[in-house]
Amino acid sequence: MNDVSAATDPASSGAAVWSCEDGVWTLRLHGDLSGAHRSWPALPPTLADAGPVRIDAHALQGWDATVAAELWALQTQLQRRGMHLDLAGMPAGLTDVLWLAGAGDGAAGQAATTPARRAQGGALQQAKLTIAFFGEVLLALWRGLRGRQRVPAAELLQQLDQTGPRSLPIVLLTCALVGTMLAYMGGAQLGRIGAQGFLAEVVTVGMVRELAGLMTGVILAGRVGAAFAAQLATMQAGEEIDALRVLGVDPIAHLVLPRLLALLLMAPVLLAFGALAGIAAGGLPAVLVYGLSSAEYLQQSLRAVTAVHLWIGLFKGMLYAALVALAGCREGLHAERSAQAVGEATTAAVVRALVWIVAAACVTTVAFTAWGY
Amino acid sequence: MDGPSPLVQVRDLSVMAGGQMVQRGLDFEVRRGEVLVIVGPSGCGKSTLLRHLVGLELPASGQVLYDGQDLHRGAEEPRAALRRRFGVMFQAGALWSSMSLGDNLMLPMRLFTTLEAAECERRARFKLALVGLDGAFELMPAQLSGGMRKRAALARALALDPELLFLDEPGSGLDPVNAGRLDELVLHLRQDLGTTVVMVTHEIASVFAVADRALFLDPQERTMTAIGAPEDLLENGPAAVRSFFGRAAA
Numbered sequence: 001m002n003d004v005s006a007a008t009d010p011a012s013s014g015a016a017v018w019s020c021e022d023g024v025w026t027l028r029l030h031g032d033l034s035g036a037h038r039s040w041p042a043l044p045p046t047l048a049d050a051g052p053v054r055i056d057a058h059a060l061q062g063w064d065a066t067v068a069a070e071l072w073a074l075q076t077q078l079q080r081r082g083m084h085l086d087l088a089g090m091p092a093g094l095t096d097v098l099w100l101a102g103a104g105d106g107a108a109g110q111a112a113t114t115p116a117r118r119a120q121g122g123a124l125q126q127a128k129l130t131i132a133f134f135g136e137v138l139l140a141l142w143r144g145l146r147g148r149q150r151v152p153a154a155e156l157l158q159q160l161d162q163t164g165p166r167s168l169p170i171v172l173l174t175c176a177l178v179g180t181m182l183a184y185m186g187g188a189q190l191g192r193i194g195a196q197g198f199l200a201e202v203v204t205v206g207m208v209r210e211l212a213g214l215m216t217g218v219i220l221a222g223r224v225g226a227a228f229a230a231q232l233a234t235m236q237a238g239e240e241i242d243a244l245r246v247l248g249v250d251p252i253a254h255l256v257l258p259r260l261l262a263l264l265l266m267a268p269v270l271l272a273f274g275a276l277a278g279i280a281a282g283g284l285p286a287v288l289v290y291g292l293s294s295a296e297y298l299q300q301s302l303r304a305v306t307a308v309h310l311w312i313g314l315f316k317g318m319l320y321a322a323l324v325a326l327a328g329c330r331e332g333l334h335a336e337r338s339a340q341a342v343g344e345a346t347t348a349a350v351v352r353a354l355v356w357i358v359a360a361a362c363v364t365t366v367a368f369t370a371w372g373y
Numbered sequence: 374m375d376g377p378s379p380l381v382q383v384r385d386l387s388v389m390a391g392g393q394m395v396q397r398g399l400d401f402e403v404r405r406g407e408v409l410v411i412v413g414p415s416g417c418g419k420s421t422l423l424r425h426l427v428g429l430e431l432p433a434s435g436q437v438l439y440d441g442q443d444l445h446r447g448a449e450e451p452r453a454a455l456r457r458r459f460g461v462m463f464q465a466g467a468l469w470s471s472m473s474l475g476d477n478l479m480l481p482m483r484l485f486t487t488l489e490a491a492e493c494e495r496r497a498r499f500k501l502a503l504v505g506l507d508g509a510f511e512l513m514p515a516q517l518s519g520g521m522r523k524r525a526a527l528a529r530a531l532a533l534d535p536e537l538l539f540l541d542e543p544g545s546g547l548d549p550v551n552a553g554r555l556d557e558l559v560l561h562l563r564q565d566l567g568t569t570v571v572m573v574t575h576e577i578a579s580v581f582a583v584a585d586r587a588l589f590l591d592p593q594e595r596t597m598t599a600i601g602a603p604e605d606l607l608e609n610g611p612a613a614v615r616s617f618f619g620r621a622a623a
Contacts, residue, residue: 158471231471239467243529246427246461247481248453 014062016070018044024051027074030059033067040070043077053078054086057094068097133330137260140252149250151257159262163224164269170223171270172277174215175207179278180285182206187290196290200300203282208305208313212275214361217320220263220270221353225328228259229349232332233342241333251333260325267321268314275313308373316364320357327353378440380405380537380569381426386435390421394433398596401588403537408563408570410580410603413590414617419573420464422590423541426571427461428452457485459537460530464545466522468514474501474525475510481532500528504558520551527558538562540572544579556582577618589614 014031018041025047047053055071075085075098087095143149186202232255235241241251279301286292331349335341379402387397395418403409411419424430426437428444437444439455468477478497482488488496498510504524509517517525523543530538540559544552556579562568574580580587580603587606589599591613599610607618 235470238465238470239463240469242424242429243461243463243467243469245429246456246459247484247533248456249484 014060016040020044020046024054026054026056028056028059029063029067030061032062033060034062034064043074052084052086054088055090057090060091063091063094065097068094068101072098072101129334130330133333134326136252137256137326137329140250140257141260144253144257149253149257151261152254155254155258156261159258160265162227163220163262164266167219167223167266167270168273171216171219171274174219175212175274175278176281178211178215179203179207179280179282182211182278183282183285184289187285191290196292197300199286199290199292200282200297201304203286204279204301204304205309207275207278207282209309210313210316210361210365212271212278213313213317213320214357215278216267216270216274216317217324217357218354220267220321220324221327221350221357224263225324225349225353226346228325228328229332229335229345230342232329233335233345236333236335237337237339237342239337256325256329256333259329260322263321263325264318267318271314271317312364312368312373316361319360319364323356323360324353327356377405379403380439381571382436382438382441383426384436384438386422386425386437387433388418388421388425388430389433390418394595395421396590396595396597397433399435401597401600403569403571406563406567406569407585408559408572408583410584410587411571411573411590412575412577412580412587412617414592415575417590417592418595419575419590420541423539423571423573427459427539428456457481457533458535459539460533460535461539462523462526462530462541462543464541466514466526468522468525468529470514472513473510474506474512474514474517474528477514477525477529478532481529485533497532500531501525503531504528505554520547523547523551523555524558527555531562534566535568537569537571540570540574542573542575544574544576549578552576552579553582559583580618589617 014029014033016033017028017030019026019028025044027041071085071094078085087098140149144151183199183203186206187196187199190196190199190202232241235255241255244251244254283294283297286297287294328349331345331352335345381403383399383401383403386399388395388399399422411422413419421430425432426444428437431445436446439458442451442455444452444455468474469480472480475494475497478500479493482493482496486493494510498507501507501509504527506521506524506528509521509525514522514525523546527540527543530540538559543555543559547555559570559572560583563570570583572579572583584603586601587599587603588597589606589610590596591598593613599606599614601610603618606614608615610618
């Protein structure tokens with residue numbers, strides 16, 4: 001009889017020891033094995049692949065769930081090698097717990113993994129979802145324009161209230177800060193080439209054409225897009241959207257259109273206020289640092305605003321707002337049914353909206369400039 | 374000896390969930406005015422089958438016919454109209470959380486009937502009273518207890534006076550007293566309003582209390598292994614069915 005490896009714990013009396021006699025391996029458990037978190041002896045490397053493995057537990061005085069867990073792991077390991085663990089002579093409770101835990105072949109896990117994996121999907125799958133979603137929204141809009149689809153007025157009013165007035169202060173603040181930055185930086189750079197007379201024009205055109213829309217879009221993505229995703233994903237988790245579907249109500253028309261329209265209606269207002277705040281705030285460094293008079297600044301600003309700049313700014317801002325609404329609703333409607341999915345949908349909505357906004361900003365800027373506007 | 378034609382015919386239906394075949398070869402009908410209970414162990418596909426019966430999922434193969442009209446194929450508009458003939462009570466209630474109970478009941482009426490606002494409200498109040506939620510008209514779903522939420526969901530399922538009612542585990546998560554009350558309510562609806570009921574459950578007490586017939590879904594065989602009166606299944610059904618009924622009845 002030769003001891004191969006043993007685990008003893010000085011704090012308690014118990015031990016688990018492997019031994020081999022006539023080619024039959026035995027794990028001897030003796031003493032009190034409960035309570036202590038000890039490391040168990042590894043499977044002896046010379047363990048033959050065929051013979052049965054026994055457990056000798058007649059000297060075992062105490063055990064707990066840790067012992068059961070170790071034995072279960074051992075049993076699983078042996079089974080994987082096509083060997084059998086002989087449980088005869090073990091305390092009845094321990095045998096019973098092992099029986100309860102089952103064979104350890106992971107059958108339940110295998111049965112359940114398919115849906116989760118499918119739901120994650122690849123990038124291609126996600127892109128397909130997005131395109132399909134855009135198509136559905138366009139169809140619903142088309143039906144709405146032709147009067148075949150009523151947009152729920154109560155829902156629209158509620159969304160207008162939630163998105164517009166409450167976003168205004170933060171849009172004003174961020175646009176004012178950006179306007180200040182733009183004037184400060186612009187003044188310094190223009191000063192080098194002696195073109196400070198263009199400062200008001202730089203600030204005004206920058207705010208109206210590009211930055212008011214961009215900042216509004218970013219704020220809406222964080223404030224409203226995230227809220228859309230969270231609302232719809234929670235409704236999805238609670239089967240509320242299914243409850244609409246079984247009534248024959250199209251969730252796109254009932255939930256997505258009011259949100260999209262609310263943002264499209266609110267965007268011009270937010271944009272206008274944001275641009276004004278940016279231009280006004282840009283006047284501070286212009287007057288205080290670069291020595292323009294406030295009358296000059298105002299006059300130059302007014303001259304710089306042309307119809308083309310206004311239309312382009314409006315178009316861009318509304319495009320970003322639409323992208324925010326679509327990103328939020330897309331993530332919310334396609335969320336899984338769980339609390340974690342709600343969080344994931346919210347994050348994904350913000351990220352998606354920001355990426356879409358920046359991509360759209362780049363494309364439109366290049367396009368309008370190339371066309372000579 | 375043919376009785377009146379069945380309300381729902383399910384023909385060779387196969388249902389998938391998460392890319393896996395859950396049940397195949399389902400062939401049964403729902404008779405007018407009966408309470409049909411779909412039973413089986415957890416994970417056998419009861420709720421999945423229900424989602425197919427109400428048109429939320431497309432079947433892998435087979436048909437669901439309501440009065441001979443296919444629920445899953447054909448033009449969108451008549452199928453949507455078909456769905457409004459039945460009410461669905463979801464497992465967790467699925468009340469629209471941004472609306473009061475009253476609005477939850479009145480939304481379907483507003484969308485699909487030409488009733489005056491006052492008429493809608495009277496009907497909604499009546500249906501809440503039917504399920505014992507008199508005076509809860511203004512409450513929001515979040516303010517309700519679990520039992521109240523289930524009853525409110527039942528009231529909403531009744532909003533459009535459906536001829537067929539689908540209930541997904543109405544008794545789950547309720548104490549025995551409240552679960553029993555819900556069973557009674559279902560029986561009254563059938564008796565007094567003539568509503569046909571299809572109910573998914575794994576609570577045997579509830580099966581024997583309300584069911585005219587029970588449909589047993591077997592998770593191993595992946596198909597229905599028995600359909601009939603519950604007492605009959607307990608006596609003469611296949612072994613798996615007898616043990617399922619017997620264990621809970623004992």
